[in-house]
Amino acid sequence: MAQFILRRIVSVLPVLLLVSFAAFSLLWLIPGDAAVVILGPDVDRGTVDALRKSLGLDRSLAAQYGSWLGRTLQGDLGHSLRDHRPIATAVVERLPATLELSALAMLIALTLGIPAGIVLASRHGTWVDVAGSVVSLGGISMPNFWLGILLILWLSVALGWLPPSGYVPLHESVRGNLELMIMPAVTLGLALAATVTRQTRASVLQVLDLDYVRTARAKGAKEARVIGVHVLKNALIPVVTIVGLQIGRLAGGAVITETIFGIPGIGRLAVDSLLARDFPVIQAVILLMAVAVVLSNLLVDVVYAYLDPRIRYG
Amino acid sequence: MRRTRWAWVILGFLLAVPAIHTPIEAQTRGGTLRVRLANDCTTLDPAHNTTPPERHVFHQVLNTLVGVDSKMHVVPELAESWKWDGDTTLTLKLRKGIKFHDGTDFDAAAVKFNLDRILDPETKSRLRGEIGEVKSVEAVDASTVRLQLKYPSVGLLATLAQAPGMILSPTAVKKLGKDVARQPVGTGPFKFVEWVRDDRVVVERFDGYWEKGLPYLDKIVFRPLPDTNVATVNLKAGAFDLIDAVEAKDVAGIKSRKDLAYAESPGVNYYMIRLNTSKPPFDARPVRQALAYAIDREAIARGLFFGTVPVAPGPITPASWAYSKDFKGIGRDVAKAKALLAEAGKAGGLKVEMETALTPIVVRMGEAIKAQAADVGLDLTLVPTESGKMMQDSLTLNYQAMLSFRTGREDPDGSTYRDFHTEGPFNRMKYSNPKMDALLVKARSTFVMEERKALYLQIQQLLLEDSPMVFLVVMPTGQAMTARLKGFTHYPTMDLYLKAVSLEK
Numbered sequence: 150m151a152q153f154i155l156r157r158i159v160s161v162l163p164v165l166l167l168v169s170f171a172a173f174s175l176l177w178l179i180p181g182d183a184a185v186v187i188l189g190p191d192v193d194r195g196t197v198d199a200l201r202k203s204l205g206l207d208r209s210l211a212a213q214y215g216s217w218l219g220r221t222l223q224g225d226l227g228h229s230l231r232d233h234r235p236i237a238t239a240v241v242e243r244l245p246a247t248l249e250l251s252a253l254a255m256l257i258a259l260t261l262g263i264p265a266g267i268v269l270a271s272r273h274g275t276w277v278d279v280a281g282s283v284v285s286l287g288g289i290s291m292p293n294f295w296l297g298i299l300l301i302l303w304l305s306v307a308l309g310w311l312p313p314s315g316y317v318p319l320h321e322s323v324r325g326n327l328e329l330m331i332m333p334a335v336t337l338g339l340a341l342a343a344t345v346t347r348q349t350r351a352s353v354l355q356v357l358d359l360d361y362v363r364t365a366r367a368k369g370a371k372e373a374r375v376i377g378v379h380v381l382k383n384a385l386i387p388v389v390t391i392v393g394l395q396i397g398r399l400a401g402g403a404v405i406t407e408t409i410f411g412i413p414g415i416g417r418l419a420v421d422s423l424l425a426r427d428f429p430v431i432q433a434v435i436l437l438m439a440v441a442v443v444l445s446n447l448l449v450d451v452v453y454a455y456l457d458p459r460i461r462y463g
Numbered sequence: 464m465r466r467t468r469w470a471w472v473i474l475g476f477l478l479a480v481p482a483i484h485t486p487i488e489a490q491t492r493g494g495t496l497r498v499r500l501a502n503d504c505t506t507l508d509p510a511h512n513t514t515p516p517e518r519h520v521f522h523q524v525l526n527t528l529v530g531v532d533s534k535m536h537v538v539p540e541l542a543e544s545w546k547w548d549g550d551t552t553l554t555l556k557l558r559k560g561i562k563f564h565d566g567t568d569f570d571a572a573a574v575k576f577n578l579d580r581i582l583d584p585e586t587k588s589r590l591r592g593e594i595g596e597v598k599s600v601e602a603v604d605a606s607t608v609r610l611q612l613k614y615p616s617v618g619l620l621a622t623l624a625q626a627p628g629m630i631l632s633p634t635a636v637k638k639l640g641k642d643v644a645r646q647p648v649g650t651g652p653f654k655f656v657e658w659v660r661d662d663r664v665v666v667e668r669f670d671g672y673w674e675k676g677l678p679y680l681d682k683i684v685f686r687p688l689p690d691t692n693v694a695t696v697n698l699k700a701g702a703f704d705l706i707d708a709v710e711a712k713d714v715a716g717i718k719s720r721k722d723l724a725y726a727e728s729p730g731v732n733y734y735m736i737r738l739n740t741s742k743p744p745f746d747a748r749p750v751r752q753a754l755a756y757a758i759d760r761e762a763i764a765r766g767l768f769f770g771t772v773p774v775a776p777g778p779i780t781p782a783s784w785a786y787s788k789d790f791k792g793i794g795r796d797v798a799k800a801k802a803l804l805a806e807a808g809k810a811g812g813l814k815v816e817m818e819t820a821l822t823p824i825v826v827r828m829g830e831a832i833k834a835q836a837a838d839v840g841l842d843l844t845l846v847p848t849e850s851g852k853m854m855q856d857s858l859t860l861n862y863q864a865m866l867s868f869r870t871g872r873e874d875p876d877g878s879t880y881r882d883f884h885t886e887g888p889f890n891r892m893k894y895s896n897p898k899m900d901a902l903l904v905k906a907r908s909t910f911v912m913e914e915r916k917a918l919y920l921q922i923q924q925l926l927l928e929d930s931p932m933v934f935l936v937v938m939p940t941g942q943a944m945t946a947r948l949k950g951f952t953h954y955p956t957m958d959l960y961l962k963a964v965s966l967e968k
Contacts, residue, residue, distance in 0.1 A: 185854055231505040233641055305700040313700040411688045413661035425505045
């Protein structure tokens with residue numbers, strides 16, 4: 150097992166290096182001169198040249214990347230161009246909101262998705278299955294900015310039950326925090342729930358056809374026990390994979406959801422930095438998000454290997 | 464030319480009186496106003512101001528040297544009067560007894576400190592160019608400041624009503640260093656409390672404010688919420704009391720509600736097409752004019768903006784005192800456009816590439832213009848372009864036509880010289896006409912308003928003849944609020960001044 154984990158970690162390193170290079174290249178890939186883009190149109194040549202120099206844009210690409218990577222590896226993410234604060238501080242401030250939002254969305258996705266998938270699979274071929282599949286397809290296809298606005302219109306404007314936007318930290322008021330977090334979490338979690346539903350349904354169906362399930366039934370085990378104990382053990386393995394892969398999607402969805410609901414999280418940091426052309430922050434956020442996705446995939450691989458011995462010996 | 468510079472002084476004194484606010488009906492005191500910002504502030508140091516949301520905060524926390532009224536006339540603020548000696552010396556008389564929020568005195572030294580700070584290249588202020596005409600600043604005595612200019616520039620006063628004229632406490636700037644960008648200390652009606660990035664900026668009533676009786680509110684909470692649709696929904700749900708922008712499509716919906724109020728006035732910003740006069744085909748004047756005559760501005764105002772905006776006849780919009788009602792600009796004339804193309808030897812039609820900004824409204828405007836231009840034989844290819852590339856292409860003159868917008872200034876000089884003078888810093892058309900240069904210089908050194916107005920009319924007429932830029936429609940300025948809000952004044956720049964605003968219970 151240790152060897153397997155080690156092998157996986159080694160294989161992740163080149164990916165991380167590639168990701169860091171992609172994040173770094175942003176300054177070079179954007180159309181136009183980065184210094185001009187940052188400063189905007191209302192500025193003279195001298196100011197542009199000064200900024201080019203302070204950004205190090207006058208040096209070679211390799212030299213810039215080298216020094217940037219060196220600093221990043223030492224944990225120095227640099228300073229924001231907007232307010233000159235350390236980027237690490239800004240990220241740490243935003244992390245709780247995004248983590249809470251992601252965790253709640255994931256919770257909604259799992260508590261809705263897994264039972265729904267099981268029900269649909271056990272009612273395979275009936276109208277319940279068809280209806281459920283249509284609904285979950287709708288859930289996947291629904292853009293979350295649209296769903297978000299719809300929820301605000303319904304729950305805040307029409308019914309007045311929930312405040313439409315804003316953020317209260319959990320440690321200040323649990324109730325205030327949850328009131329504001331429900332809609333964003335549902336917005337972000339629903340599409341995920343639909344994906345989990347479909348994956349659970351498919352893999353439960355697959356396992357239901359296997360011989361050992363027939364044996365279990367032949368022994369006279371109750372259907373609830375057959376599915377709850379025998380089927381789920383095997384059927385949930387692919388679901389774990391899918392959930393792991395969705396973490397990247399969660400990060401992407403958080404950008405939009407946080408923007409709609411005015412939550413000061415990592416996604417908002419990314420959007421605001423993009424709008425303000427604060428490139429060091431954008432580079433850092435992209436790098437961090439990418440690292441988070443790579444690491445969560447690594448974790449999924451490990452969990453997977455733990456659940457299914459065939460993988461670690463394969 | 465006779466310079467009646469004393470007219471300005473008298474005007475200054477006349478306006479000084481109504482500047483002390485006297486409410487017509489009794490307004491409620493207290494309460495917290497919740498204001499939506501389109502984006503979070505990037506800095507709270509006025510010397511680095513770039514975006515409108517920052518100004519919404521600045522105008523509450525800081526005063527400017529002079530102010531503007533809603534018709535964009537310059538009025539007294541920290542300076543109670545001013546006087547021109549010759550055309551390159553401006554003397555400002557400051558109000559006495561004003562204190563900064565940190566308890567220190569506002570005086571001439573503070574003004575000198577702030578202006579010098581912007582002019583100092585070390586500060587890297589983006590506003591340095593805006594007051595580039597200032598050669599030196601001298602504190603004559605505690606309440607007199609004298610500015611020496613490199614060349615005549617009447618528009619400087621109006622510039623001092625904006626970010627370059629905002630005054631921070633020098634003591635605070637020295638003490639806080641770069642941190643002043645996160646906690647501004649000024650003389651304004653509200654003092655700064657906190658700024659939580661991407662979440663809120665809070666200011667509260669300054670009890671020692673120099674305009675007696677103001678402000679009415681106890682507190683203002685600014686919250687950034689980027690999406691305009693979502694902002695409107697939030698206003699309807701009661702989560703905001705005032706939103707700083709409204710899309711044209713939402714105007715009717717807001718007006719139909721009794722619990723909401725809507726405010727607008729003709730804006731200073733306008734949509735336009737920039738033409739590269741250094742390259743074919745727009746190096747030929749008739750071709751430029753042909754495009755101008757091909758476009759139906761009324762149809763654009765009606766179809767895309769639901770009739771909420773006026774057409775822009777030139778760079779001086781109906782918001783300005785220098786706007787002439789009789790100056791109509793160019794209207795659609797298909798026959799004339801075709802004749803102009805024939806005159807340029809392009810009777811068989813012409814293919815042109817036009818870069819368009821990526822905002823949805825500009826994209827739709829591009830499609831409308833493409834259809835209209837096709838009627839006269841101009842075949843436009845729309846090239847949606849990211850703003851950074853657009854900026855670069857305009858700097859390097861690597862484009863044919865560019866559909867985007869320009870932001871106008873309070874003074875007509877600020878809205879014209881930079882774009883249309885041969886040496887103008889934003890002349891990205893390589894447009895050059897000695898007659899235009901002479902007119903622009905004359906207009907910025909003329910002190911009598913009526914004479915200036917006549918000059919700007921000539922400038923705009925010459926612009927139509929030369930057509931280096933095709934003027935389209937004025938940008939919408941709509942803002943919406945709860946009907947409980949009293950004393951709100953809408954400004955063409957969309958800047959918010961909230962000292963006289965109150966919230967009924």
